[in-house]
Amino acid sequence: MANEETKTLDSTPRRTTRSSSSSLSLSSPQKPSLNPPNPPPPSLPTDLLFSAQPITLDQLLSNLPGRNPQILEVLRLIGPLNSPTQPILLYGGVSTGKTSTILQVFRYLNRPFVYASCRSCYNPRILFESVLNQLLRHRRSRSSGFASSKRCERASEFVDLLRDALLRVLNELKERRGGKGGNGEMVYVIFDNVELIRSWDKSSLILCLLFRLFDILKIPELGLIYISSSTPDAYYSMTGSIGPNAVHFPEYTLNDLHGIFMRNQENPKLYSSFLSVVLKPFSRVTKRVDELATAFESLFRKYCEPLTDLKLFPDERMKRRLFDYIQPHLTASLNETFDVPVRSSSESAKDGDYTKKGSIRKTVGGNDSLAELDFHMSVSAKYLLLSAFLASRNPATLDAALFDSTGGSSSRKRKRKSSQASIDQNDHKAEEILIKGPGTFPLERLLAIFQCITSLSEEALEEEQLQEGKGIENATVGLMSDVLLQLSTLCNANFLCKSGSCPLDGSRRYRSTIDEDFALKVARSINFPLSKYIYRR
């Protein structure tokens, strides 16, 4: 063991013979260089401790409103320094304060810990190396090519290296405490976002390793804490060992949310009156703090718009007036998940946009469908998009009827066919189409429809141009050429998506992803009678 330690202390590259095939293992651990901007590598305790000043228990409890039972439970499970800690799993929905709670707890406890988020460390190697780097207090720097302290790709390597590093840290801690002794030492490892591992390659292997780490290492001074947004059952099947102690973080209640949002407000009374308006309706939609915070941020700005002085305390009358003002924005913002504010240098354009937005909100998107297409698209791409929309929307069997060469007579034909039985059948079919969503189609069908609708419109266009007296040169500019180029353009713009190949002939199939409103907008811009061709029951 001591041998191992000196090795790591001398920071000689410990090459793994089989796995290190590339020359990259040369980027081996070196002593962190003392670059001027980097503060000198801090002494052990501060490096693994929380960086900010420790807090008292009262501060801890008041910092996290609504999480007091969880904090106390976690503190109980972690226990005093001289007793081993069983692994703990904190679980609960997104944005319920799991990570902040555990970090604040360690700030209060002021004990050394290591933190690794499986989101930032998105593959096993980075996860392993990140944990080892922290334990070895390795600092990346330019001189070493920003490399990790150890190259570690396999789980078995990780276990060995982790054991070495942990023992070293514990030894140092003991030495530092020196004579005091008796109290014992603990090092904690926190794995955040553990649920993400499930989507990795060989996920079961890694999960199994992480959850059994306590049993494998058999170091009582190691405390393991897992944070996950999925429930503990998700991991039972994978571990095969005793499950960790689970602490559930439930959704915040209305009171908790009020407490959270009231922290650090400049004008608590004003904000409280604002919260009394918005919190209730919004909490019915979501109780995620981050979502609410985003929504409230812009709404509060709206709320304050009529006010000249942000520091004044609102009385009842003013509250009512402010409520009337915010009311129309409220419903719109409830339906809006993602609002992109316009940024433009000219003030006038800004104002114009604001007024437009207001009117849109009142009519809830009514104006939207009337708006013009606000980006450039060549005419042939528009026709292709429309034909793709039709191909996705209409059943293939009706193509012949809809795109009859006689054009107008198609509707009559369909009427003649419909007996009572066929009407029922059609009802059924329409329902099916609705449930299935846009259908897929082969390239050939798309091109056939494209040809039909362009040939019709080209005739019209030619007549028009002949009237204008410049038909000669325009007539030859057909829309048909470069169709495949346009197709790839539409695919790139996500208007079409390629969806699997047909099981029978293996040819590529497409699907249009645009909605009817957009298709109508496009059709209007080229004067194409789209509604004539849409199959409705």
Next chain:
Amino acid sequence: MATSPTASDPPSSPIAASDTADNNLQPFFVLHKALPGKSEKRASGSGRTRRKIDLSASSPKSAEKSDQIPPDDSDAICEKLRLEAFERTWSKIDSTIKEVLRQINLNLFNEVLQWIQELFSIIKSSRTTSLSEIQRPYPLLTDALCRRVPAAFVFTKNVEFVDDLLTFQDLGVHLKSNRCHVASLSGLDFLAKHGIGGCVRSLLRQLVSDASDVADFAVLASWYCEQENYNNPIIIIIDDMQRCNGGVLGEFITLLSEWVIKIPIFIIMGVATTVDAPRKLLSSNALQHLQPCKLTLGSPAERMNALVEAILVKPCSGFSISHKVAVFLRNYFLRHDGTITSFISALKLACSKHFSLEPLSCLCLGTFDENRRDEFDAFPGPILRTAFDLPSCKREKISQGSGTSITQGLSQLRKLQRSWSSVVMCLFETGKRSKMQLLDIFCEASDPNLQISSMTRGIPITGKLGSGKAGFIAQAIHRVRELPIALLPHVLKMWSLHMKDMNEVIDKVKELQSNIASGDGGQLYKEKWTDIHKRPVYLGARKGTVSVNDKAAMLLDDMVRKYLTPIECAPFHEIICFGHVEILQSALIGDTRRIIQVDLLKPQNHLRCSCCNGDENIVSPTMHDTSIMYYLSQEYGDVINLHDWYQIFKVTISTPSSKSRKRLHNSPASKKLKTTPTENEAEIQSRFCRAVTELQITGLLRMPSKRRPDFVQRVAFGL
């Protein structure tokens, strides 16, 4: 060439053109015309003018080669001059284009920079994170309830993305010069196949030059803490957001959000279509982590206006295009491609063709640049004399003279063009407000028939089109009448800027301006009116008083009448004006598949060979292999059995030509028909393969799939 170059004759002789046609495999021709040398065949059969034949078959190089056939000194000199002239002209146009686009983009760039600086200063003032804190692996505890990455969506307003790739590249350079760290990612970095590792690796590779290959985001944090990198924002430019895989991009954004408190990261994303695009692409969880902001790039129409103004209307180089070419380019832009890139490449093609086809085109620069006049003297006389054979000269009955008369003619041309472009700009200035495009006005104003009609009829131009819609010029003039009085001074100011070379117009504009300044409602007295306009027609129409708007409209009308003479109406215009629209058309658009199919089925129409001149429905072995193959494939449905097809093909081509048979392939018995192999089996097979490949290239066939290796599939029936 010097022997008898009449103007209607093409500069290259047909023989030379046909010789070079086979080597002349431009990319366009490969795709659209799979048959080698087909362009030549097609053209000879199409019964169009001879001019087109040679032009479509000759590339610039081949044309130059063919020019050299008559060994003449003057020819060589001329050739060299033209090449030089082309290079100079195009470099001038090219630099103008770049400058125009740069100016347009500069607005956006500055706005982006301002956005970054504003947010960055907020971040710097609110967060005081020490270097050691940044490198901590755990998230910093702040009061912020949610961590959001500032993201600017740049709406490019064009479905096609080609134009904007360069814009984003320039944006990166611009930001870099303003002390930002810039990393540009593209759709290829966000593939589902590589997952999040791909984009993080690409990001690190661009920023951290000496990083190891482990794409750990913590590396970026350490890198940021280096002294030279600290305290500058990191900008991530994703040029085409819509081509990214939504899942990977979303994951990347959530990853960034974990670090955004510690490192100032900004994302700039290009969106081609609508605001809905990011909403559709990304999950709500990822959107939650964005602090969005919308920026808009100049629309393609705006860019087009600026380009047309700089290149075509105000000729920067002396090169210009004819009405037909302008109309073609406009249609191509609106209906086919819609990218500035292809517009520019079309223009370049036109330019190169002009200089390679027009023997006198080297005078182009001389027309433009006064200092180059002496180049005329260096010019060989015989060539110069051919200028008088140009159709425009013949029409105007300008007799053969000395070099000086050409010089005069050209300077006249230049003057004409200058006044013409001034008027066009004035028209655009008024039409701009009703969203008129400069290219439309340009097309109409360059129509040679416009001048004739307005001259001969003598009625106001507003009535020119009679039955149809009013033209753009008429609309613009009409627009002046409706212009609010508050806007009129501005428009007049712009007019005076555009017309600064023409004193008489300037005077009138000034008078109008002073009228507006002094007069209250814009009512004018009759006397003043008669001073300016000596035409009694208008006097009769107006009763006593005329509003300033009407007066301005009449002034514009007057300008149009006097100065809007299309360049094609002037003698010698062929020297500077490119008019061969067919060349552009065949190069840019090509044939539709339908035409290819028809041609394949009836090769006799083009070949006019003696061997298969008879009935068109007969497959004869002397036909081209691809044609035979296509003909035979007509008998099948969606799929063609390769073996059968090959057998029939073999039978067909190995039958002596005298026994041309009718439709042998539709009887199954034909397969069993034993013909003695006159040709080597291998050769037949290779011919077969070649024909199949050609059909595939033309897009008429799909090669056998793994699932059904014996069958090829027919595509694009009747298309």
